[in-house]
Amino acid sequence: MIYLDNNATTRVADEVLVIMEPYYREWFGNAHSVHGLGRKSHDGVEDARRSVAALMGAEASETIFTSCGTEGNAMVIRGLLESGAQRRKVVATSVEHPSVLALLRALEKNAQIDLAIAPVTPAGAIDLDAIRALVDDETLLVCVMQAQNETGVVHDVAAVADIAHRAGALVHVDSVQAAGKIPVSMRDLGADFLTISGHKFHAPKGVGALAIRKGLKVAPLWYGGGQELGMRSGTEPVPSIVGLGVAAEMAQKAVREFDRVAALRDRLEEALLGAPQHSISINGASQRRLANTSSISFHDRSSDAIVRALDAEGIYVSAGAACHSGKVEPSATMKAMGKPANQAIGTVRFSLSRYTSGEEIDRTIEIVRAIAENRPAVPTG
Ligand code: PLP
Numbered sequence: 001m002i003y004l005d006n007n008a009t010t011r012v013a014d015e016v017l018v019i020m021e022p023y024y025r026e027w028f029g030n031a032h033s034v035h036g037l038g039r040k041s042h043d044g045v046e047d048a049r050r051s052v053a054a055l056m057g058a059e060a061s062e063t064i065f066t067s068c069g070t071e072g073n074a075m076v077i078r079g080l081l082e083s084g085a086q087r088r089k090v091v092a093t094s095v096e097h098p099s100v101l102a103l104l105r106a107l108e109k110n111a112q113i114d115l116a117i118a119p120v121t122p123a124g125a126i127d128l129d130a131i132r133a134l135v136d137d138e139t140l141l142v143c144v145m146q147a148q149n150e151t152g153v154v155h156d157v158a159a160v161a162d163i164a165h166r167a168g169a170l171v172h173v174d175s176v177q178a179a180g181k182i183p184v185s186m187r188d189l190g191a192d193f194l195t196i197s198g199h200k201f202h203a204p205k206g207v208g209a210l211a212i213r214k215g216l217k218v219a220p221l222w223y224g225g226g227q228e229l230g231m232r233s234g235t236e237p238v239p240s241i242v243g244l245g246v247a248a249e250m251a252q253k254a255v256r257e258f259d260r261v262a263a264l265r266d267r268l269e270e271a272l273l274g275a276p277q278h279s280i281s282i283n284g285a286s287q288r289r290l291a292n293t294s295s296i297s298f299h300d301r302s303s304d305a306i307v308r309a310l311d312a313e314g315i316y317v318s319a320g321a322a323c324h325s326g327k328v329e330p331s332a333t334m335k336a337m338g339k340p341a342n343q344a345i346g347t348v349r350f351s352l353s354r355y356t357s358g359e360e361i362d363r364t365i366e367i368v369r370a371i372a373e374n375r376p377a378v379p380t381g
Pocket of ligand 1: 145147
């Protein structure tokens with residue numbers, strides 16, 4: 001198996017599993033119980049909070065554990081609306097993740113917000129002039145992702161935050177794809193809220209975090225025992241949180257390894273661009289991108305067919321287009337970038353991790369070229 005779908009999810013690191021196991025078998029106490037077993041869990045949660053806060057460039061007292069990126073994004077958007085804020089306008093970029101965009105569209109439909117979508121350039125960059133034109137003194141919140149999940153394009157979040165703050169608006173940054181790949185810092189980005197998700201950086205699925213800048217308040221999505229600063233009632237999943245803490249420490253150090261990952265990604269792209277038998281384009285190539293992400297459009301081809309053919313060879317990637325009732329639809333991101341349909345429907349995302357090897361990339365190049373040129377792949381070994 002060659003796993004190149006790390007923007008979808010990642011393998012849990014062995015070091016993370018090792019740390020988690022005793023919290024299932026021996027130290028299974030409720031983190032809020034006063035006895036020894038409870039205190040052991042509590043200490044595990046608080047150590048993890050410090051590590052996760054460090055990854056987010058936030059204080060531990062500003063950091064809340066969630067179940068995933070989707071939940072963190074909803075906590076900010078819904079929580080702000082229910083916190084008594086007067087302003088009702090939300091500005092978001094056209095390439096935000098559906099956990100932001102679909103929620104905002106639903107709220108707009110229910111007349112709970114006024115929604116303004118800021119376009120991106122054909123290269124996937126945020127159009128700062130468009131943000132400037134849309135953000136006004138009615139704007140409650142500006143939602144901007146640090147790195148785009150399909151293309152890996154890294155956005156100028158600090159510039160967006162500056163525009164928002166000048167208008168008195170708050171800034172929510174979705175750093176789900178950025179965390180562990182590039183430095184993330186709530187402070188340096190000028191974010192008021194920032195979300196991450198563990199399963200994108202080798203922690204287990206079902207655990208993430210939200211940082212809320214000191215002094216800000218959002219209403220909780222639900223009520224109960226008042227865990228997590230009253231923001232997220234419910235017994236904490238201690239093993240997952242402890243695992244998230246270790247994964248966060250590893251991820252912060254691993255950012256350095258992404259130079260090696262970038263070289264592998266570039267090798268893949270150069271080899272495919274250099275093959276004259278097929279025509280491809282690389283999305284967002286002119287922009288600063290996450291080192292691990294390559295979004296490649298195979299012109300006049302169906303991404304679905306390429307993904308299936310790669311799957312048959314044990315290479316796992318994602319399609320940037322979806323097949324609905326026999327019709328291939330480009331992804332919302334490709335549409336937002338104005339990608340021509342014959343290119344958008346052939347878009348495939350290769351996403352590497354710090355565990356990806358040179359041999360895996362070489363084998364991938366060989367197989368992709370064979371598939372793109374419609375010739376049989378040479379079996380390995
Ligand atoms: N935001 C971005 C940019 C993502 O890529 C994802 C997941 O792909 C999410 C949010 C949602 O995260 P989760 O799957 O943890 O809910």
